[in-house]
Amino acid sequence: MKRGDLYRVYRGSKYDPKNYRVFLVVSRQAVIDSQFSTVVCAPVYSKYDGFTTQVEIGIDEGLKHDSAIYCDELVSLPKFMLTDFAGSLSPRKLEAVNNAIRIALAIG
16 A cells, blocks of 8 residues: 555445545555555545646546546545545655645645
8 A cells, every 4th residue: 555546435324325436545655654554635626626726636546427526525544444545646646645734734
């Protein structure tokens, strides 16, 4: 598992209409490689609203259709849930995610 990897995660929940959702791993690599049981992830939705905290992705990243990473909705997920690898971001897309997270968290 690496920072910038995308995973399909089963999220069977009455609050999410989809049984599976794709998530991007955004934790730093030291945490991913550590004994911590969770990592910080950003959800991927098929809707793109054009916000500066969203990053467009799609087929080039291993998805079936155009989507967007929502950096305003970071969540902590157990590592054991991240088993269905979907793809990885390019360095350029990962830098766009870094910028979107800075904006979402109001970091200089």
